[in-house]
Amino acid sequence: xxxxxxxxxxxxxxxxxxxxxxxxxxxxxxxxxxxxxxxxxxxxxxxxxxxxxxxxxxxxxxxxxxxxxxxxxxxxxxxxxxxxxxxxxxxxxxxxxxxxxxxxxxxxxxxxxxxxx
Amino acid sequence: xxxxxxxxxxxxxxxxxxxxxxxxxxxxxxxxxxxxxxxxxxxxxxxxxxxxxxxxxxxxxxxxxxxxxxxxxxxxxxxxxxxxxxxxxxxxxxxxxxxxxxxxxxxxxxx
Numbered sequence: 001x002x003x004x005x006x007x008x009x010x011x012x013x014x015x016x017x018x019x020x021x022x023x024x025x026x027x028x029x030x031x032x033x034x035x036x037x038x039x040x041x042x043x044x045x046x047x048x049x050x051x052x053x054x055x056x057x058x059x060x061x062x063x064x065x066x067x068x069x070x071x072x073x074x075x076x077x078x079x080x081x082x083x084x085x086x087x088x089x090x091x092x093x094x095x096x097x098x099x100x101x102x103x104x105x106x107x108x109x110x111x112x113x114x115x116x117x
Numbered sequence: 118x119x120x121x122x123x124x125x126x127x128x129x130x131x132x133x134x135x136x137x138x139x140x141x142x143x144x145x146x147x148x149x150x151x152x153x154x155x156x157x158x159x160x161x162x163x164x165x166x167x168x169x170x171x172x173x174x175x176x177x178x179x180x181x182x183x184x185x186x187x188x189x190x191x192x193x194x195x196x197x198x199x200x201x202x203x204x205x206x207x208x209x210x211x212x213x214x215x216x217x218x219x220x221x222x223x224x225x226x227x228x
Contacts, residue, residue: 042218043221045215056214101212104213105163105166106216109160
């Protein structure tokens with residue numbers, strides 16, 4: 001079974017631009033979460049989606065947004081980029097139980113390395 | 118809120134040495150506990166997990182036991198290899214909540 005895929009793998013943008021990152025979960029996984037990884041702050045949760053609805057949101061400004069499509073693929077968008085947005089953005093997917101809760105085990109993609117100049 | 122504390126790195130070991138990376142947690146309820154590994158230039162790979170007290174997770178020679186009384190989930194391996202060089206993250210999840218990660222411990226194994 002194919003793993004989580006993320007595109008693009010590398011991205012270079014300049015301050016003030018916006019960027020869209022894409023994530024395709026493992027087949028059958030309907031929950032998608034996004035994390036930001038930086039040397040200073042470590043791994044921080046951005047948001048989680050399933051059934052095309054945002055279920056949890058981390059403590060990030062409104063410039064960070066996301067969405068999920070009916071096929072469970074997800075995108076995240078960062079508008080008005082700042083130098084501090086340079087990071088590895090990781091997507092993770094997990095199963096959703098019939099009861100509606102997501103399995104606690106998450107499987108990660110390779111990440112998108114965003115550099116803001 | 119929930120939190121995870123890992124031993125500070127980096128840790129440098131010779132090949133075939135014994136590895137322990139300490140991890141303690143603070144959580145309400147009964148979280149699931151995880152170890153993830155990140156190789157250079159890659160995402161996170163699930164190494165092992167445990168979902169209840171006294172469970173032992175194991176994979177690729179690595180082991181960790183869920184100790185509720187000491188709120189710990191220390192990672193161990195009896196004989197490390199150069200290929201184990203990576204960053205190791207301890208994490209927890211309480212119910213339907215996002216993963217909470219420790220800061221990571223960089224391991225370097227020298228031949």
